[in-house]
Every structure is written in structure tokens, then in C-alpha cells.
Amino acid sequence: MIAIINTLINGLLLGGIYAVTAVGLSLQYGVARILNIGHGEYIMVGAFITWMLHTTTGINPLLCLVVVGPVLFVIGYLVQRFLFKTLKDRSPSPAAFEGSSMLLAFGTLFIIQSLAIFIWGRNVEGYSYMAYSVYLGPLRFSANRLVILIFAILICILFYLFLAHTRIGKAIRASSQDPEAASLMGVKINRMLAICFALGAMMAGFAGMLISLAYPINTTMGMQYTIIAIIVVVLGGLGSILGSLIGGFLLGIFGAIVSNFEPGLTLAAYYLLFMVLLLVKPSGIFGR
Amino acid sequence: MKAENVSKRYLTPVILILLLALLIALPWFTRPYMVVLLKTILMFTILSLSWALFSGTTGYTSLATAAFYGVGLYTAAKLGNVLPVPLMVLCGGLFSFILAAAIGAITLRLKGIYFAIFTLSTVELIKNVMHWYEINVAGVRGHRILHVSDATVFYYLLGITVLLLLVTYLIKRSKYGLALSSIGSCEEAAAHIGVNVITLKVFTFALSSFFVGLAGAIMATSINYIDAYIAFDLNYSFFPTLMAIFGGMGNLFGPVIGAVVFSYLREILITRFPYAYMFIFGLVMVLTILYLPNGLVGLYQTIRLKLKQANNKKEKTLGGKHASTSS
Numbered sequence: 001m002i003a004i005i006n007t008l009i010n011g012l013l014l015g016g017i018y019a020v021t022a023v024g025l026s027l028q029y030g031v032a033r034i035l036n037i038g039h040g041e042y043i044m045v046g047a048f049i050t051w052m053l054h055t056t057t058g059i060n061p062l063l064c065l066v067v068v069g070p071v072l073f074v075i076g077y078l079v080q081r082f083l084f085k086t087l088k089d090r091s092p093s094p095a096a097f098e099g100s101s102m103l104l105a106f107g108t109l110f111i112i113q114s115l116a117i118f119i120w121g122r123n124v125e126g127y128s129y130m131a132y133s134v135y136l137g138p139l140r141f142s143a144n145r146l147v148i149l150i151f152a153i154l155i156c157i158l159f160y161l162f163l164a165h166t167r168i169g170k171a172i173r174a175s176s177q178d179p180e181a182a183s184l185m186g187v188k189i190n191r192m193l194a195i196c197f198a199l200g201a202m203m204a205g206f207a208g209m210l211i212s213l214a215y216p217i218n219t220t221m222g223m224q225y226t227i228i229a230i231i232v233v234v235l236g237g238l239g240s241i242l243g244s245l246i247g248g249f250l251l252g253i254f255g256a257i258v259s260n261f262e263p264g265l266t267l268a269a270y271y272l273l274f275m276v277l278l279l280v281k282p283s284g285i286f287g288r
Numbered sequence: 289m290k291a292e293n294v295s296k297r298y299l300t301p302v303i304l305i306l307l308l309a310l311l312i313a314l315p316w317f318t319r320p321y322m323v324v325l326l327k328t329i330l331m332f333t334i335l336s337l338s339w340a341l342f343s344g345t346t347g348y349t350s351l352a353t354a355a356f357y358g359v360g361l362y363t364a365a366k367l368g369n370v371l372p373v374p375l376m377v378l379c380g381g382l383f384s385f386i387l388a389a390a391i392g393a394i395t396l397r398l399k400g401i402y403f404a405i406f407t408l409s410t411v412e413l414i415k416n417v418m419h420w421y422e423i424n425v426a427g428v429r430g431h432r433i434l435h436v437s438d439a440t441v442f443y444y445l446l447g448i449t450v451l452l453l454l455v456t457y458l459i460k461r462s463k464y465g466l467a468l469s470s471i472g473s474c475e476e477a478a479a480h481i482g483v484n485v486i487t488l489k490v491f492t493f494a495l496s497s498f499f500v501g502l503a504g505a506i507m508a509t510s511i512n513y514i515d516a517y518i519a520f521d522l523n524y525s526f527f528p529t530l531m532a533i534f535g536g537m538g539n540l541f542g543p544v545i546g547a548v549v550f551s552y553l554r555e556i557l558i559t560r561f562p563y564a565y566m567f568i569f570g571l572v573m574v575l576t577i578l579y580l581p582n583g584l585v586g587l588y589q590t591i592r593l594k595l596k597q598a599n600n601k602k603e604k605t606l607g608g609k610h611a612s613t614s615s
Contacts, residue, residue: 035401086578095400099349102401103533104577106526110570114563223522227412230405264420271413278406279394 002138007256013145015252016152017210021225022232022244023156024203029238031176031196033094034084034101038109039229040222042072042201045112046208047217048120054127054212061129061213062151068205076201079108080194088193109222116219126216144214155206156245159199163241172196224267231274237283311446315439323438325555327510330445332551334503335528336535336543337452338496341459343529344537346489347472348399352391352407354524355414356384356497360504361511361519362418365431368509373436377444377505384501385494392490408525415520422516436509444506452499457540459492468492527554530569534576536583545584 025039049071050064087104091097130143163169174182175192183189207225211217232251236243251270258269315323335353343350360380367376395406422428459465467488470478479485508514527550528543535546550569557565580587 035405083574083578090578090581098401099347099404100577100581102349102404103529104574106530107570107573107577110566110573112570114566114570117563117566227409231409234405262420264424265416268413268416268420271409271416274409275406275413278398278402282398282402 003260006139007260008253009139009141011253011256012249013141013149013252014255015249016149017207017248018228018232018251019245019248020152020155020203020207020210021229022236022248023159023241024200024207025226025229026233026236026238026241026244027172027203028197028200029233030240031172032080032084032193032200033098034080034105034197035098035230036197036200037102037105037226038112038222039105039200039204040224040226041109041112041116042076042204043208043211043225044116044217044219044222045075046072046205047212047221048116048125048208048219049205050209050212051125051127051217052120054129061127061209062147064209065206068209069202072205073198073202076198077194079201080197083108084197085190085194113219113222120219122219124216124218126212129213142214148210148213151210155203159203160241160245168192168195172199228270231270234274234277234282308446308450312443315442320438323442325552327438327442327445327507328555329548329551330442330449331503331507332528332531333449333544333547334445334452334499335524336531336547337449337456338499339528340532340537340543341452341456341496342493344532344543345465345468345472346492348489348493349401349404349529350407350493351404351522351525351529352388352410352497353500353528354520354522355391355407355411356388356500357504357507357524358411358414358516358519358521359384359387360501360506361508361514363501364505364508365433365514368434373440373444373506373509377502380505380508381498381502384504385498388497389490389494392493396486396489408522411520411522411525415516418516418520431514433508433511433514435512436506438510441506441510445503448499448502448506453540453544455495455499460540464488527569530573530576532583534572534580534583536580536585536587538582538589539585542583542585 021039021043024042025036028034028036028039046068049068050061053059053064053067054061083104084101087101088097091100130147132143133140134143134146163173171182171187171192172195174185174187175189175196179189182192208217211225228251232247233244235251236245236247251273254273255266255270259266311326314326335357339350339353342348360383363380363383364376367379370376371379391407391410395403398406459468467478467483470481470483471485471489475485511518528547531546531550532543533546534550535544536542553568554565557568576583582589
């Protein structure tokens, strides 16, 4: 019994990160129609900015949120404004845009990664933060991962409230449901698309910050998190924010169960689950 | 006029045969380094051509090239000491063919980006399972491979390239090629006019992967050591994709040009400035997709069309006096 609860809690702890990782990607795909293969690179940049700030100035890594968020928002905004916007204007059809935007995202992946390697090198980095255990009855888990989970849930709830209740949030949702009608209603579509992509990058940055709290980071880690994010997003239905939140926790629990039996096969199990899901129900568990 | 047409018609084949003869003779009189460089170039040429053969014509972006290349490498690792080299290479191709046919058969329903991410995760799945298998079940990680001389590998690769070029050429000229590009334009319409879409897609996917497997199996003999992470490196999926797009797929030689340019760039940059290479790679990819959607070949065709139009205008103003001599 305790083993089962332990696995579940481990899954939730892992799932928090997965959820934050995926929410940004889901927003980018759902509204801007960009399957951002370079998503993991924004995560990596967020993680390294946090690491750099913490190790040089010693400020609390959680406070780096204030720096990581705006920096990645600006990067994302510029990338959408100068690259994806140009591509969208030149694409003959939305379907063509979807295909080539993925390839364009590959290009940005290589650029961001090479710049990051140039700045931060190739070594595995990390720092220790709240690296002690917390006991809850017979259960034991590390404090930093608990903090990650709490922050992940907080970030996701705030993000959800932002989308549901603010003016910009409503405009974003309108653009995702019907871009033409939204633009007729006075929503500045191009600005919304750029803001969406920027928000996605910002969420990726937050995910990176959270990851750096408990896990070793390096400049080539992006791809791994991109694929996890894609899996979660497909699991929850492409473009559904709430779906990817739940999908994140589901994948976390699935991962914890698999690694209970065979830790070496966790990633392989993710891919297998993902491929089966694509074949059986590509619209995702919560897809429309 | 007729003589001009005849000479134009035979010009390309003659140049190609001369080029081939030059390549065949090359190992006899150049530095060994040149052969090593050409090996890489030919390898990427094969990968890009095979990518263009399926993905270029049908519009299905496959990112599974690394899986087929890795299968070739592993075939060499497992069978290299048992079978003679030609048979081993053939096995590499066949295993890739079978794997591609299986992937093709189960992904029939997937379109667009779904197909792309499915093929991408296929590579990762095979890599992870292989890695786990080697550590936990087989107990050995990595393999040493029988070494074959550079010149021999070079000739194998040259042979595969020529064969692949011929196959692509013949397919493009046949009704089979027309059917393939009709899938690329509109799959439903293709199915309605009687194209056997499913068989055609799966078979072409498998056929194009066959050549990747061949290339992998022979390239393995010049690598000393492989393991799952080396063999199933996703870059073998990304590079050929960009090379083919950069070169342009409107022409048989587009992917070849892309592969030659990029493998050469890679050779000179990767040893001294590996990050610069990645940066340039990404930058060119972005610029190509934004401004050269039809690649270098497309650019060339556009320029030629514009020149022709300009010429025509000139001729019109001159009253067509120099129409026959101006070209």
C-alpha cells in the first residue's frame, strides 16, 4: 500500500514539471498553429539563466522567475514576430504553414542551442537547493521536488486564470476558436499570435527554472523535454490547455509506475505510449 | 537547330558519365583525406536523395532516417564478422526495408505533423530500447566493427548513389512517379482517380529506406565503435531533411547539391568550430524555409525564368532581329 502511494506521489512530483512543460507548447500549437520542436531549448535557456543567477549572485532560484519570465517572453515574441510571422505571410495555405513551421522551429532549435553552448559550454551543471528530505508519516520525499510541484500547480492555475478571466486571455481564446471571427470583433490577430508564442516561451522558461531546482542541466537537454512536452500535449489533446495539465500528471504517474519496475525503460515506455496513442486516438484523451 | 537539340539532349548524360569516371579514378591519385571527405559527402547524398524520394514527392515529412541508418550500422555490427561484406550490406538494406514497411503500414492514418512526430519518436524508441537491451540483457554496450579500407567503402557508396539516382530518375519518369506526386498534391483526389495510395506510400517509403540501410551498413565499417546513442543519432534525420530542402526537390540533383554543400561545410567547420557549424546550419535552415521554399534549384529556375522574360522583352523591342542569335 505504502509502495503504491509512494509511486503515486512520485508521479505527481514528476507530473508537475511535465504539465508546466506542456502548457506552453499546447498554447503555441493551439492558437498559433506552430508545433514548436524547439520548445525544449527555451526550457534549457530558462534553466541556465536560473543557474547562472543563483550561482553568481546567490539569490533564491525561485525568485529568478522575475527575470526568466520577461526574458523568455521577449525572445519568444521576437522569434514569432520575425520568423513565424514572415513564414505565415509567405505560406500558400494553413496546412503548408503547419508543416514548414515545424521545420522552421528546427532551425531555431539549432540556433538557440549553438548560442547556448557558446555561452554556457557543454558541461552538466547544477546546484543544490533544499536538498533534504521531508517526512510525512512513513512517506519520504525530497523537499525541492515538493517545492517544484507546489510552484508548478501555482503557475498553471495562475496561467489558467489569466486565460479565463483577463481581456488578453479572452482574446487569445477567441483567436484559437475562430481567428476570422475574432479579427472581425476587433482582436488584433497578429499581435495575439505573437503574444501566444511569447507566453509559451515564458512557460517554457518557468519549466526550466523548476527543472534546474532538482535536476542536473546541460545545454543539450532540450530535445528530451520537447518530446515529453509533445507527448503530454498529444495525450491531453493538441491545443487543449486543461488537457495538457491533466496529461502532464497522468504521464508523471505512468512514468513513476514504469520506473518502479524498470527505471531504464521509462523513456522508451513514454515513446511507446505516445505512438500507440497517435495510432489509436490522435486527438488525445481529452480532444474534441 | 536539330544538331543543337541533339547536343543538348546528350550533354547532361555525358557530363554525368565523365564525372562518374573522375570519381572512380579519384582514389588512385588523391590524398587519402579526400577519399574520407568524399565518403561523408556520398553518405549524406544518399540520405538526402532517399529522403527526397519519399518525403519530397509525397509531402510526408519523415524524420525516421536515423532509424534506418542506425539499423544499417547495427546490421554491420552484428553480422560484419559472419557474412562477407556485400551480403552484409545487402542485409542492412533489407532490414531497413522491413522496418520501413512496418512503420509505413501502421502509420497509414497519420498525416502532416502527426506523421513527422511519430517517425521522430520511432527513432527515440528504438534508441532507448536498444540501449536498455545492451546494458541489461546482452550485458555489453557497443560493438567493434570489422574494418574495411576507405577506398572500398567509397566505391560501395558511389555504387549505391548511382543506383539511387537511377531509381529516382526512373520513378520520376514513370506513371508510378506521377501517382506519387499526385499523392503530394492531393491525396484524396489521387485515391479517387484510382491510385493505390496505401501500397504506393508504403512501398516507396520502404524502398527509399532500403538505400539508407545500405549506406549505414557500409559506413559502419569505417567507424571503430558504435552503440545505440551513436547509431540512432537524431542528427541523421535532421541533416538530410535540411540538405534536401536547401538543395531543392524540384530537380533530381537538388538534394545532391544540398548534401555536397552541407557535408563539405560540416567537414571544414565541425573539427574546429562545432558550434559555428550548428549555428550556420540553423541559420541556413531558417533562411531557406523562409525565403527559398524551393531550394537552390528553385532559385536557379526563378532566375532563369526572369532572364528569359527579360530577353524576350529585349527581343520584342529590337523587333525580333536577333532572336536566333541572342541565345
